[in-house]
Amino acid sequence: AQSVSQHNHHVILSEAASLELGCNYSYGGTVNLFWYVQYPGQHLQLLLKYFSGDPLVKGIKGFEAEFIKSKFSFNLRKPSVQWSDTAEYFCAVNENNNDMRFGAGTRLTVKP
Amino acid sequence: DVKVTQSSRYLVKRTGEKVFLECVQDMDHENMFWYRQDPGLGLRLIYFSYDVKMKEKGDIPEGYSVSREKKERFSLILESASTNQTSMYLCASSSKTSGITYNEQFFGPGTRLTVL
Numbered sequence: 001a002q003s004v005s006q007h008n009h010h011v012i013l014s015e016a017a018s019l020e021l022g023c024n025y026s027y028g029g030t031v032n033l034f035w036y037v038q039y040p041g042q043h044l045q046l047l048l049k050y051f052s053g054d055p056l057v058k059g060i061k062g063f064e065a066e067f068i069k070s071k072f073s074f075n076l077r078k079p080s081v082q083w084s085d086t087a088e089y090f091c092a093v094n095e096n097n098n099d100m101r102f103g104a105g106t107r108l109t110v111k112p
Numbered sequence: 113d114v115k116v117t118q119s120s121r122y123l124v125k126r127t128g129e130k131v132f133l134e135c136v137q138d139m140d141h142e143n144m145f146w147y148r149q150d151p152g153l154g155l156r157l158i159y160f161s162y163d164v165k166m167k168e169k170g171d172i173p174e175g176y177s178v179s180r181e182k183k184e185r186f187s188l189i190l191e192s193a194s195t196n197q198t199s200m201y202l203c204a205s206s207s208k209t210s211g212i213t214y215n216e217q218f219f220g221p222g223t224r225l226t227v228l
C-alpha cells in the first residue's frame with residue numbers, strides 16, 4: 001500500500017542543535033511533497049513544498065528540505081533549532097495529482 | 113490571508129446523536145477536505161470535495177457523510193456518533209491552480225469531538 005513514513009515519533013533537542021526529520025514515501029510516480037507544522041494550540045500550516053525544479057527547497061523560519069528521488073525521501077532540516085520550533089511536524093505526499101497522504105507526524109521538543 | 117473557520121473548537125456528544133461539523137473558507141477555493149487527526153496516526157482523509165455538490169470518499173469514510181451546497185461551506189455529518197469517533201477533526205481547503213488538485217492546503221483550527 002502507498003504510504004508515508006516518518007521514522008521519528010518524538011525528537012528532543014537542545015537549542016542550537018541541528019535538526020533532521022526523516023520522511024520516506026512508497027510512491028513510484030510523479031510526486032508533490034510538503035512539510036506542515038503544527039505549533040501547540042495552533043492550526044496546521046505549510047512550512048515548505050516541492051513540485052519540481054531544484055530538489056533543495058527552502059521554507060519559512062530557516063527550514064529546508066531535500067528531495068532525493070532515488071531514496072524516495074524528503075527530509076526536513078534546520079541548522080540550529082530554537083525553543084519556538086517546538087511543534088509537531090507532518091510530511092505529506094501527493095502522487096500523480098491523485099490523493100494526498102500524511103505521515104504520522106514527528107513531535108519535536110526543543111529544550112531551552 | 114486565507115481563512116478556514118470551523119464552527120466549534122470543542123464538542124461533546126452522546127453515542128447515537130447526529131453531529132454536524134461546519135467548515136467555511138473565504139478564499140474561493142475549489143477543493144475542501146475533512147480529516148481526522150489521532151495521535152500516532154497522523155491525518156487521515158475522511159472525505160473531500162472538488163466542487164459544489166461533488167464529493168469523494170477518502171480513506172476512512174465509514175460512519176460519516178458530507179454536504180457541500182455552497183462553494184465556501186463543507187459540512188461533515190456523523191449520522192450516529194460512536195465512541196470510536198472521538199477525535200480531532202480538521203477541515204482544509206486548497207485552490208486548483210495549473211491543473212494541480214492537491215496544492216497547498218489551508219487548515220482550520222480543528223474541532224475536538226468527544227463522544228460519550
